[in-house]
Amino acid sequence: MTYLMSVVVYDVIEVVYDIFEVVYDVTEVVYDVTKVVYHVTEVVYDVTEVVYDISEVVYDVTEVVYDIFEAVYDVTEVVYDVTEVVYDISEVVYDVTEVVYDISEVVYDVTEVVYDISEVVYDIFEVVSDVIEVVSDVTEVVYDVTDTHFLIRATEKKNPIEEKIEEIPERKKHNSTQLRHRVGSTHSPDLWGESERERDGVTKTSALTCSAMGTPASPDV
Incomplete structure (x- = not known):
């Protein structure tokens, strides 16, 4: 009976020993895994630090870009306002150009009328000049005829x-x-x-x- 108990205890001890070995092996595995996890964690931490630094740089760059965007927006607003002013000035210049064009057309029409009147007056002057020349020629002829007539009368009849x-x-x-x-x-x-x-x-x-x-x-x- 004692022997049987001893055999049973021995078997139990062997089982426990095997369990302890398994636990030990598992513990070693867990330890190795923990080491790996630790190394991975360190790498992740380092990467996280790098990412954080990069994030800070990106944030700073983002702030700079944001400031640039704000400056560009302000410049865009100024350009827009200047564009509106230039557009208004362009409209005024266009209206003035239309008025000047209309005045130019009126002046051109008046010039044409004056030119036509000048041509008519010139033609009238030419006609009057021709008439004056004809009258002058007729007057000279009449004067010559009259002078000749009176001379003939003076010599022929007393x-x-x-x-x-x-x-x-x-x-x-x-x-x-x-x-x-x-x-x-x-x-x-x-x-x-x-x-x-x-x-x-x-x-x-x-x-x-x-x-x-x-x-x-x-x-x-």
Whole structure:
């Protein structure tokens, strides 16, 4: 009985020993796994630190990029405002250009009208000039014909008034001689004769002038 108990205890001890060996083996495996996990954890930690550093750098870069975006946005707003102002100025310039174009068209039309009027006035001046030339030529012809006519009349026919005028010097000479004898004048006959000749010459000249012009001489002459 004791032997059986001893055998049983021995078997139990062997089983326990085997269990302890298994546990030991498992513990070693767990230890090895723990070591591996620890190393992996260290690597992960190192990677995490690197990632954290990278994240900090990325964050800083992100802040810089954000600041750049804000600056670009502000510049974009300024450019937009300037673009609106330029657009408004362009509209004003376009309107002014249209007004100037309309004024240019009006000025062009007025210039064409003035040019047409100038051409008409020039044509009228040419016609008037031609008429004046024709009238001048006709006047010269009439003047030449009239002058020739009066010269022909003056040479062909003597005016009756001239005949009477020619008789006047003889009458004056006769009357003056009688007058000197009556009043006992001391004047020289040459002076009287010279004076009468001068008057005769003036009288004849006046009569010839009137005859040439075609107007009757005055009876007073």
